[in-house]
Amino acid sequence: MSLRGQAYIAGAFEHPTRKAPDKTVAQLHAECALGALADAGLTKDDVDGYFCAGDAPGMGPLAMADYMNLRLRHLDSTELGGCSYIAHVAHAAAAIAAGQCDVALITLAGRPRSEGYSGANARPVVAAAPDAAWEAPFGPVTTNIYGMCAMRHMHEFGTTSEQLAWIKVAASHHAQHNPNAMLREVVTVAEVLASPMIADPLHRLDCCVVTDGGGALIVVRPEIARSLKRPRVQVRGTGETMKGQAGGDVDLTYSGGRRSGKAAFEEAGIAPADIKYASIYDSFTITVLMQIEDLGFCAHGQGGRFVADGNLISGIGRLPFNTDGGGLCNNHPANRGGITKVIEAVRQLRGEAHPAVQVRNCDLALAHGTGGFLGSRHGSATLILERE
Amino acid sequence: MAERTLPAPPVNPESEAFYAAAAEGRFLLRRCTACGKAHWYPRALCPFCFGATEWAEATGRGVIYSFSVMRRADPPYAIAYVTLAEGPTMMTNLVDCDFDALRIGQAVVLVFKLSDGGPPVPCFRPAPPQ
Numbered sequence: 424m425s426l427r428g429q430a431y432i433a434g435a436f437e438h439p440t441r442k443a444p445d446k447t448v449a450q451l452h453a454e455c456a457l458g459a460l461a462d463a464g465l466t467k468d469d470v471d472g473y474f475c476a477g478d479a480p481g482m483g484p485l486a487m488a489d490y491m492n493l494r495l496r497h498l499d500s501t502e503l504g505g506c507s508y509i510a511h512v513a514h515a516a517a518a519i520a521a522g523q524c525d526v527a528l529i530t531l532a533g534r535p536r537s538e539g540y541s542g543a544n545a546r547p548v549v550a551a552a553p554d555a556a557w558e559a560p561f562g563p564v565t566t567n568i569y570g571m572c573a574m575r576h577m578h579e580f581g582t583t584s585e586q587l588a589w590i591k592v593a594a595s596h597h598a599q600h601n602p603n604a605m606l607r608e609v610v611t612v613a614e615v616l617a618s619p620m621i622a623d624p625l626h627r628l629d630c631c632v633v634t635d636g637g638g639a640l641i642v643v644r645p646e647i648a649r650s651l652k653r654p655r656v657q658v659r660g661t662g663e664t665m666k667g668q669a670g671g672d673v674d675l676t677y678s679g680g681r682r683s684g685k686a687a688f689e690e691a692g693i694a695p696a697d698i699k700y701a702s703i704y705d706s707f708t709i710t711v712l713m714q715i716e717d718l719g720f721c722a723h724g725q726g727g728r729f730v731a732d733g734n735l736i737s738g739i740g741r742l743p744f745n746t747d748g749g750g751l752c753n754n755h756p757a758n759r760g761g762i763t764k765v766i767e768a769v770r771q772l773r774g775e776a777h778p779a780v781q782v783r784n785c786d787l788a789l790a791h792g793t794g795g796f797l798g799s800r801h802g803s804a805t806l807i808l809e810r811e
Numbered sequence: 812m813a814e815r816t817l818p819a820p821p822v823n824p825e826s827e828a829f830y831a832a833a834a835e836g837r838f839l840l841r842r843c844t845a846c847g848k849a850h851w852y853p854r855a856l857c858p859f860c861f862g863a864t865e866w867a868e869a870t871g872r873g874v875i876y877s878f879s880v881m882r883r884a885d886p887p888y889a890i891a892y893v894t895l896a897e898g899p900t901m902m903t904n905l906v907d908c909d910f911d912a913l914r915i916g917q918a919v920v921l922v923f924k925l926s927d928g929g930p931p932v933p934c935f936r937p938a939p940p941q
Contacts, residue, residue, distance in 0.1 A: 543881070543883040543884065545818075548821070550821040550823075551821075553825075553854070554852060555820065555821050556820045556821050556822065556823055556825070556826035556852070557820065557826070557851075557852035557853070557901070557902065558852070558902050559818055559819075559820050559821065560817040560818050560819065560820050560904075560926050560929075560932040561817075561890055561902055561903055561904045561932075562815070562818075562881065562884070562888055562890055562904070563890060563902065564881070566879075566881070566883070567879040567881045567890045568879075568890075570879030570881075571877040571878060571879045571891070572877070573879075574877045574878060574879055574915065575876070575877040575915065578877070578915040578916075619882075619883075620882045620883075621881075621882060621883045622879045622880070622881050622882065622883065623878075623879045623882065624879075625879075668851075668852075668900070668902075670848075670850040670851070670857075670858030670859055670899070671849070671850045671851035671852075671898065671899025671900050671901065672899075672900070673876060673892055673894075673900035675876075675892070798877075799902070
C-alpha cells in the first residue's frame with residue numbers, strides 16, 4: 424500500500440523556549456501538544472493516536488499519554504533517535520490509512536541544556552547493548568563518531584573544512600531572521616575555521632546547538648484536513664531504514680539516506696530536482712553534506728562542491744535548506760532534530776516561513792533526518808510533503 | 812603526555828573468551844563455520860548468514876580506515892576504525908603515537924592496553940618500518 428495522499432499534516436508547533444530550567448520535560452511535551460492542536464484548530468479530545476520516542480519520560484508512550492490524559496486507540500513509540508519524528512509521520516499515515524486512528528499527535532521535548540549535556544562527553548554505557556563490550560573502552564561520543572565520517576569523506580573525495588563551513592554559514596544566514604534562534608549572528612567561513620577544534624576535523628561551529636524545548640505535529644485523515652481552515656500539506660512520500668557497521672564491512676561515506684530517500688522519492692513519484700525546499704538534519708555540517716549526496720541532490724562525493732558558495736541559502740542557492748536556522752543555529756531540542764525539520768517544511772509549504780527566507784511557490788518539500796550515530800549505527804527517515 | 816584511562820568493557824557470554832585470551836596476549840576474532848567469513852564485532856551467529864561461528868587467532872595487523880582525535884578531551888585521544896588484515900573493520904583507539912602524524916591508510920599493529928579495573932582491550936599503534 425502506498426501512503427501517498429493517505430494523510431495530511433494539519434498542525435505544527437515549535438516551542439519558543441531554548442532554555443527551560445523552570446519546566447519539566449512532561450510539561451514541555453504537553454505545551455507542544457497544545458500548540459500543535461491550536462495550530463490545527465483541533466482539541467485534545469480529537470486526538471486518538473499518539474506517537475513519541477525515547478525523549479518522552481516514563482515507559483514508552485504510557486506515561487505521557489496518561490499525563491496528557493489522552494483517550495487513544497493507537498500508540499507508537501518507535502525509537503530511531505533524532506529522526507524518529509519524521510518516521511512517526513509515516514507511521515501515523517499508515518495507521519490512519521488502516522483505520523487505526525483519525526488524529527495523530529506526535530511530540531518531542533527535552534532539557535539537555537539545563538541538564539548540562541555536552542556532545543563531547545560519553546553517554547552512559549548500556550551494558551546490555553551488543554556493541555558495548557567492543558566499543559565502550561574507546562570513547563565513542565557524538566562528536567568523534569561524526570568526525571570519523573568527515574575524515575573519511577575528506578580522504579576519499581577531497582572534501583574540505585571550508586566546504587563544510589559553508590553549511591554553517593548558510594544556516595546562520597537563515598537564523599538571523601528567526602527571533603527564537605539560539606544563535607542569530609551571521610558567521611563567515613573564516614569564523615567557522617577559527618572556532619576551537621572539538622573532534623578532528625569538526626570545529627565547534629560545525630556542531631549543532633544544545634537547547635531545551637520541543638515540538639509537536641498533528642497528522643490527520645484527508646476528510647479531516649479538508650474540514651480545517653489551515654493550508655493542506657499532504658504526505659506524499661515516505662521512507663525509513665537503518666545503517667550500521669554491517670558485520671565489519673564499514674563504509675562511512677554514505678548514510679541510510681540512500682535507501683530511505685529512494686523509497687520516499689519512488690512513493691512520491693518525483694525526483695530530487697522537483698524539491699523546492701529541503702529540511703536536512705544538521706547535527707553537524709558533515710551530516711548535511713552526506714545526506715545531500717545520499718538523497719540524490721548531487722553525486723556521491725560531490726557534496727563539498729554542492730554546498731559551497733551559498734548554494735544552500737534561500738534566495739541565493741539552488742537548494743534552500745533549514746530556513747529556520749536548523750540545528751546548527753536555531754534549535755536542537757532534546758538533542759533530537761527530527762521534528763523541527765518537519766515543522767519548518769510545513770511552514771515553507773504553507774507560506775508561513777519568515778518572508779526573508781520564504782521559498783517562492785514552495786509546493787514540494789522534503790524533510791530528512793538521521794538518528795543515533797552516523798558513523799556507528801543510525802536510523803534514517805525521509806518525508807516528502809506537498810502543498811495542495 | 813598522560814594516557815587516557817580506558818573504561819572497562821562489559822564482559823558477557825559473547826565476549827568473555829575474547830577478553831580471557833586478551834589477558835594472555837592473544838587477539839581473537841570470530842569466523843563463520845558455514846560461510847567462512849570473519850566479522851566484527853564478535854557474535855554467536857554470523858551477521859552475514861546466521862551460521863554458527865568460532866574463535867580464530869588474528870594477526871593483529873591492519874590499516875587505519877578513519878580516525879578522529881578528540882581534542883576537547885583531557886587528555887586528548889584518537890578513536891579510529893581499523894581494517895584488519897582478515898577483512899573486518901573494527902572500532903578502536905590509536906595509541907603510543909603522535910596524533911598529528913596519523914594518516915588514513917597507515918599500517919598499524921595491535922597493542923593491548925589495560926582497561927580501568929577490567930581486561931586488556933585491543934588498541935593499535937603505527938606499525939614499525941619494514
